Amino acid sequence: MITTPLTAAFLQGAAEVETTARGLRPHRLPAWVRTQFPDPQLLMTQGQPAGVRLTMSTAARTIHLVAHPSRVAYRGVDRPRGSIDLVADGDVVASDLLDGGDVVEVDLQTGVPDFRAGPAHTAVFSGLPAGDKLIEIWLPHNESLELIELRTDEPVRPVDPTRPVWVNHGSSISHGSNASTPTQIWPAVAARLGGVELRNLGFGGSALVDPFLARVIRDAPADLISVKLGINVVNLDSMRLRSFVPAVHGFLDTIRDGHPTAPLVLISPIFCGIHEDTPGPGAFDPDSLGTGQVRFIATGRSEDQQQGRLTLRVIREALASLVDRRADDPNLHYLDGTTLYGVGDTAEHPLSDALHPDTATHRLIGERFAAYAFAQAGPFGDSLRLAG
Structure with a gap:
């Protein structure tokens, strides 16, 4: 050897x-x-x-x-x-x-x-x-x-890579939580289908619209970019609506300082029943401790939305509106996360811990993202044709 x-x-x-x-x-x-x-x-x-x-x-x-x-x-x-x-x-x-x-x-x-x-x-x-x-x-x-x-x-x-580089930032789901192996996390599935080089900036519990992450993306080699935000902000109850929206604007502005025309997809959270209409913070379900399968719960109250506390439904509406207000950026796209995994998928693909997808669901999300982003008419389609 x-x-x-x-x-x-x-x-x-x-x-x-x-x-x-x-x-x-x-x-x-x-x-x-x-x-x-x-x-x-x-x-x-x-x-x-x-x-x-x-x-x-x-x-x-x-x-x-x-x-x-x-x-x-x-x-x-x-x-x-x-x-x-x-x-x-x-x-x-x-x-x-x-x-x-x-x-x-x-x-x-x-x-x-x-x-x-x-x-x-x-x-x-x-x-x-x-x-x-x-x-x-x-x-x-x-x-x-x-x-x-x-x-x-x-x-x-x-070997030096020759394919376009796709940078994806997100939460534990982008990181790969509950997938069995590294090639079965949803960004790896999508990258293989799209024929691109993956730079995975998914960090469990840490997709919090941090300015330093925007700087990392700004300075990274990137032909294609996606940013998946929202679930960790709700999990940690770390922002109110008033601070979340301008923080995302600033995050995107920083990325654009380094990649002014790269295709950029802003993705809202996938369906997660515990946080759809109930703010965080999230917590371990005490009844699940010691059972071998920890589950998560939301500890906020739905009525707290009146004070600006965030839920996933509120975040999706805010992100969709934010992209509409940036219509002068033709390469910025909004993707509703529930098109990757929605309430209709929960019967066949339940989130076993109430928060994270399993291997089969990662594959479903990766395939759906690839069908959206890498299609000929998708946000990444033109860049792939030029690279080819």
Whole structure:
């Protein structure tokens, strides 16, 4: 087997790559953001490499990737481990379930964490298609990891992407919560169907119209952009209608400073019954603790909307009106999130924790977004034709 030193040249979809004592740790946000706002939730989620992949050209039929995972678990809650997926010439051909690594287990009732160290994990992929091929190794969306060693039976070479770059920002749903593997989160599904390179800026619990995220998007290479806002603002009860609307205007203005004409889709929240007409904050349902399946509830009161507290229905109306008022931007588009997942989908695709879609629902959302955005007449259609 050939051991190839891992370098940042192999990684796509990351903002930066940190060299650690073990190897390489990809970050989805640059160091200046992590320094400026070291929020524990944001630091944890940006360190989970959703959408990040190793990309290489090789004739190898056997690939071993050694990595050291780190994860957060919750006592009494059944949370599946992360996976590493292998894509060959655009087809998902294998998935490897992580084991080992470090874990911080949190007691939801007391908040007390318990750290346990574990060994590195070796992902083994064998029987790959013969001949030269483009290999993408998609890293887990729900665990952070350090890349230690790459071993193959044939040489590998890093590959520079040539396809248009799509930058998507959103909440835990864009991050991939409750999807089984990294290629099955909805942005990965849509990117594969659209034939584009994904930069995933979905961060669980952290799509809060933060100005620094707008600056990150402004400064990122991007041919196509989508921004999915609303659910976390309601979850955290972090804004009122009066502050939310101008904050979104400012967010879009900052993006436009760097990408004045790029197609930009503003997406409102998908259907979520607990917050449609009830403000946040959201919370764990105490009756579900210890059952193995935590559920979420809304703790606000519907009548509080009269004081400007936000619900998903209010946010959708506000975002649609906001885009109408920016009619001088012909490349700005509004997408109602309920066209991706609406009340009519809940019977066949229920949100098991009342907040996050499962793998099949991620696929549904990804397929619907791709059919909308990447269609010939869709907001991304013209850019793809020009790139082709």
